[in-house]
Amino acid sequence: MKNILIVEDDVWLSEQFAKQIGKYGFNVWRAHDSLDAIDQIDKKIPDVLVLDISLPGVNGLALLHEISTHGDLSEMKIIVCSSHALSQEEMAPYGVSVVVDKTRMDHLALAHAVKRALDE
Amino acid sequence: MSKGQSMGGSNGRPEYAIPSFAAAAHELKNPLVLIRQLSFDLEYGNPDQTDTTQLARRIRLTAERSLRLTQDITRAQRLEDSLFELEPIDAIALCEDVAHELYPIFSAKGRRLEVQPRRRLPLVVANRDLLRRILCNFADNALHASVDGRPLQFRVSTSGDADVTLSLRDYGPGISADIWKRLQTKDPLFQKISRRPESSGLGLYLSRQFAESMNGSLGVVRHHDGASFFVRMPQSHQLTLL
Numbered sequence: 488m489k490n491i492l493i494v495e496d497d498v499w500l501s502e503q504f505a506k507q508i509g510k511y512g513f514n515v516w517r518a519h520d521s522l523d524a525i526d527q528i529d530k531k532i533p534d535v536l537v538l539d540i541s542l543p544g545v546n547g548l549a550l551l552h553e554i555s556t557h558g559d560l561s562e563m564k565i566i567v568c569s570s571h572a573l574s575q576e577e578m579a580p581y582g583v584s585v586v587v588d589k590t591r592m593d594h595l596a597l598a599h600a601v602k603r604a605l606d607e
Numbered sequence: 608m609s610k611g612q613s614m615g616g617s618n619g620r621p622e623y624a625i626p627s628f629a630a631a632a633h634e635l636k637n638p639l640v641l642i643r644q645l646s647f648d649l650e651y652g653n654p655d656q657t658d659t660t661q662l663a664r665r666i667r668l669t670a671e672r673s674l675r676l677t678q679d680i681t682r683a684q685r686l687e688d689s690l691f692e693l694e695p696i697d698a699i700a701l702c703e704d705v706a707h708e709l710y711p712i713f714s715a716k717g718r719r720l721e722v723q724p725r726r727r728l729p730l731v732v733a734n735r736d737l738l739r740r741i742l743c744n745f746a747d748n749a750l751h752a753s754v755d756g757r758p759l760q761f762r763v764s765t766s767g768d769a770d771v772t773l774s775l776r777d778y779g780p781g782i783s784a785d786i787w788k789r790l791q792t793k794d795p796l797f798q799k800i801s802r803r804p805e806s807s808g809l810g811l812y813l814s815r816q817f818a819e820s821m822n823g824s825l826g827v828v829r830h831h832d833g834a835s836f837f838v839r840m841p842q843s844h845q846l847t848l849l
Binding site for chain 1: 633645716
């Protein structure tokens with residue numbers, strides 16, 4: 488079973504995302520900020536990281552920089568899920584496979600993005 | 608509490624740019640995103656009765672939060688045209704009112720908002736509605752910036768006979784020096800992403816306008832594990848005159 492880590496500071500939203508992805512048989516766990524995410528990745532590297540950008544403290548972009556310095560995380564797929572207008576082209580240099588626009592996504596979008604990232 | 612960093616300029620003008628329509632749009636976007644996702648679950652998730660009740664409650668609480676912000680924007684637009692009655696207000700009682708008003712959303716998020724007890728109850732000269740809005744903004748900001756389970760606590764303190772400070776401490780993660788340095792780079796992506804979630808600074812900007820319209824000031828003290836936002840208001844001496 489593939490492991491998905493969702494990094495989202497809004498607890499209710501991360502619950503919704505976990506529900507949406509969990510329905511497809513993925514093993515989902517959650518972190519509420521970047522430092523929490525680093526702790527969890529240290530313990531177990533997920534197959535896919537679903538990352539919000541606006542996070543308290545260290546934001547998602549800083550976390551992406553941090554991840555890029557760790558060679559053992561190169562296989563981990565990264566999905567950015569944000570309400571900022573970020574394009575795939577902008578995020579590709581950060582190792583991001585898929586960008587999901589929070590303001591337009593439906594209840595199936597995140598699970599589809601996870602599958603797409605895993606298929607790459 | 609240390610004096611902290613004032614959010615007002617030395618000439619009384621804002622030290623940073625006035626938030627734009629884009630900032631207001633960004634602040635409203637996050638709760639709307641959440642409402643939309645919760646609605647998808649209601650529509651397609653086949654929730655049972657308990658889940659339906661919980662989803663409906665979350666939608667309502669999130670909508671109420673958005674409405675508070677829109678009401679603040681409206682109030683700020685009317686500040687210059689309106690006369691606001693200033694009156695002696697019991698600062699502790701007002702903090703307790705705010706804690707009571709926000710109890711549903713704090714409770715739903717598994718958090719607590721408390722008021723530090725005080726023996727002597729200081730009175731401030733303020734407009735009740737505007738001061739309440741400032742405290743609600745502090746609480747809302749703290750609720751979303753804090754990541755651990757510690758209760759958030761309003762504190763009221765006096766500095767001499769002149770001022771009363773009402774503050775709220777939050778416990779968000781700090782930021783390391785090297786990350787902070789990177790955030791100051793010219794990387795356009797870093798430039799457009801703010802440090803705190805959902806923070807275009809609009810809520811605090813509006814709060815500062817409210818405070819200044821009542822001859823008060825707004826400020827912040829940064830801690831390694833969070834921040835204390837405070838509003839400093841003139842103290843009322845009504846009781847001492849009696």
